[in-house]
Amino acid sequence: MFMKIASWNVNGLRAVHRKGLFLPFVEKYKPDIICLQETKSEQSQNEIDLKEYEEYWNSSSVRKGYSGTAIFTKIKPVAVTFGFPKDISKKYNLADDGYGDLNKEGRLITAEYGPSTDGFYLVCVYTPNSKGDLSRLKLREKQWDPAFLEYVSKLKKNKNVIFCGDLNVAHTPDDLANPKQNEGEHGYTIEEREGIDKMIKAGFIDTFRYFTKGKGHYTWWNYWRNARERNVGWRIDYFFVNKELLPKIKTSEIFSDVLGSDHCPILLEILT
Secondary structure, X not given: OEEEEEEEEOOOHHHHHHOOOHHHHHHHHOOOEEEEEOOOOOHHHOXXXXXXXXXXXXXXXXXXXXXXXXXXXXXXXXXXXXXXXXXXXXXXXXXXXXXXXXXXXXXXXXXXEOOOOOOEEEEEEEOOOOOOOOOOHHHHHHHHHHHHHHHHHHHHXXXXXEEEEEOOOOOOHHHEOOHHHHXXXXXXXXXHHHHHHHHHHOOEEEHHHHHOOOOOOOOEEOOHHHOOOOOOEXXXXXXXXXXXXXXXXXXXXXXXXXXXXXXXXXXXXXXX
């Protein structure tokens, strides 16, 4: 039996729903678990009624209509936590940023499933954008990325780990249409790409690249200049698993034809 886990940066859940594009996605692909980023809303504002799913929301408490993550799940988790543990948040000084407290921006939800022998942690993450002027690059390199890697590495000591979401970085030249023109730009700096290198060195696998090589596979397109129609995009949304879990992964896909956001959904199928 295979479990389907979807991840989608919806860039405003209410907006996608009002376009009539969220429910058709759920009905067509029937994911068991849906991880959302940039919900830009609170659970009390949710207009979607998915009776089969339990909902867990982590909305920004510092700015309304900003950031936010959510997990919709048909399978009841053992436990759900929101944000980083206090010790990691304090160690990496995540509250000390000119834009605000990262741990209050609704960027992280962790759902724990099953017993330790064959269960897993599912981490839904919306990584901070380093900004067009790279004003948040140092935060990415020195605080967020190492904090996140330490967090998922600690989880891995207890159970298998799946983490997914918008990591706001194209890892290799194959992960964006125009790597030369974008070298050093936010989302494609050496520092951000090295953050992914460190995840891989720590034993986590980019599942899409395990199955699929080459260019032309993107998850985000700029709204300008018909970028999506021309497939001038970036792959910045990922499913990673620890290498021990890899034999149970059936597929890792990108659904570039699903509209509603500037990102498209991605899907992981895992043997349970």
